[in-house]
Amino acid sequence: MPTxxxxxxxxxxxxxxxxxxxxxxxxxxxxxxxxxxxxxxxTMIASLTTALRLSYPTVHRLVGAAFFESAAQIFIAAHPPQxxxxxxxxxxxxxxxxxxxxxxxxxxxxxxxxLDWAVSRAxxxxxxxxxxxxxxxxxxxAEQRHLRFVPxxxxxxxxxxxxxxxxxxxVLAQDDAAMAAIDLGAGPVRLLVRRRENGxxxxxxxxxxxxxxxxxxxxHPLQDAIDAASGVDVPSxxxxxxxxxxxxxxxxxxxxxxxxxxxT
Amino acid sequence: MNRRIFAASALSAAVGLAxxxxxxxxxxxxxxxxxxxxxxxxxxxAQQHLQKCYGINAVAKNDxxxxxxxxxxxxTQARDPKSFVLLPGGDCSxxxxxxxxxx
Numbered sequence: 001m002p003t004x005x006x007x008x009x010x011x012x013x014x015x016x017x018x019x020x021x022x023x024x025x026x027x028x029x030x031x032x033x034x035x036x037x038x039x040x041x042x043t044m045i046a047s048l049t050t051a052l053r054l055s056y057p058t059v060h061r062l063v064g065a066a067f068f069e070s071a072a073q074i075f076i077a078a079h080p081p082q083x084x085x086x087x088x089x090x091x092x093x094x095x096x097x098x099x100x101x102x103x104x105x106x107x108x109x110x111x112x113x114x115l116d117w118a119v120s121r122a123x124x125x126x127x128x129x130x131x132x133x134x135x136x137x138x139x140x141x142a143e144q145r146h147l148r149f150v151p152x153x154x155x156x157x158x159x160x161x162x163x164x165x166x167x168x169x170x171v172l173a174q175d176d177a178a179m180a181a182i183d184l185g186a187g188p189v190r191l192l193v194r195r196r197e198n199g200x201x202x203x204x205x206x207x208x209x210x211x212x213x214x215x216x217x218x219x220h221p222l223q224d225a226i227d228a229a230s231g232v233d234v235p236s237x238x239x240x241x242x243x244x245x246x247x248x249x250x251x252x253x254x255x256x257x258x259x260x261x262x263x264t
Numbered sequence: 265m266n267r268r269i270f271a272a273s274a275l276s277a278a279v280g281l282a283x284x285x286x287x288x289x290x291x292x293x294x295x296x297x298x299x300x301x302x303x304x305x306x307x308x309x310a311q312q313h314l315q316k317c318y319g320i321n322a323v324a325k326n327d328x329x330x331x332x333x334x335x336x337x338x339x340t341q342a343r344d345p346k347s348f349v350l351l352p353g354g355d356c357s358x359x360x361x362x363x364x365x366x367x
Contacts, residue, residue: 057301064354106356119302133282136275144272171355172299179358199303223271234274239281 015041016080048076051086052093056116059097059109061171071100087124091117108167108184111160115168115202118156118193122200125154130245143252150249151217154195157210161188165202208232213241
């Protein structure tokens with residue numbers, strides 16, 4: 001009689017490695033043990049494929065259901081989920097697609113996948129109140145020097161070599177005219193992705209503004225971001241970010257001496 | 265670095281602008297409305313009060329996919345990836361000017 005742990009290991013091996021050693025511990029009762037494990041395995045693959053399809057809807061439409069399912073199966077075999085929450089499954093699909101030889105004829109696919117994932121993250125991120133700009137007015141000079149912002153949890157910054165925002169919009173809207181009008185040679189895009197009240201927002205930023213925003217979102221002090229970003233109208237951009245709720249709170253004070261302001 | 269912008273002055277200008285403009289949303293909201301499918305997802309999340317990460321059942325990602333079958337896995341035959349010729353067959357053919365070379 002195997003222990004529960006041994007049995008779970010055997011079933012996991014059966015699901016992932018198609019090793020039917022677990023069949024010895026399964027009562028046939030109408031359907032034989034190997035067929036029962038097969039149902040389980042197919043259900044697992046089908047639900048993980050569905051999870052990927054829901055997280056990467058544009059990729060799914062671009063390559064078609066058959067290609068997507070096949071690619072997903074190869075990915076799932078190599079990258080089983082690391083947690084129970086399938087909304088988190090799986091950012092690794094982006095890198096997988098970038099290296100996936102059958103997709104090489106679609107050079108923009110990984111960029112589209114990256115945007116799909118960012119939008120999916122934005123939709124599932126927890127709610128958080130925007131930073132009230134008035135709280136910043138109370139900082140003294142030393143605190144301002146070391147000011148670091150905390151981005152909204154739905155925020156991410158995406159850079160892609162192709163106009164993936166136009167592709168994303170046209171494909172999901174099934175707008176054939178817009179798809180035909182896309183210029184793949186238009187150069188890289190830098191995007192800010194986040195959730196708003198009525199849905200996700202995918203907004204283009206110019207390279208300098210994107211870089212400045214990325215530095216702030218990565219937790220660099222405001223002064224460092226200002227020094228690194230030339231050609232940015234810092235007051236206007238920062239005001240726009242504050243008005244749009246890009247940040248939820250801030251830390252003021254020298255690194256190591258955190259005086260974290262907690263949003264209420 | 266005599267043209268260096270200081271955090272303090274940039275910040276006070278930004279806070280001033282933000283407070284002045286705070287009432288309505290005055291800045292551009294990006295490029296128009298999100299696609300319908302994304303709105304549908306949002307509506308579904310709101311309608312069903314979907315919890316975002318409390319288990320594997322969130323957003324229709326349940327064991328038996330979307331209730332199509334009492335046990336979807338039973339109906340789905342796994343393809344053998346090695347014998348399947350992978351050719352993308354979706355909307356990518358509608359986008360012109362694809363190139364394998366980096367632009």
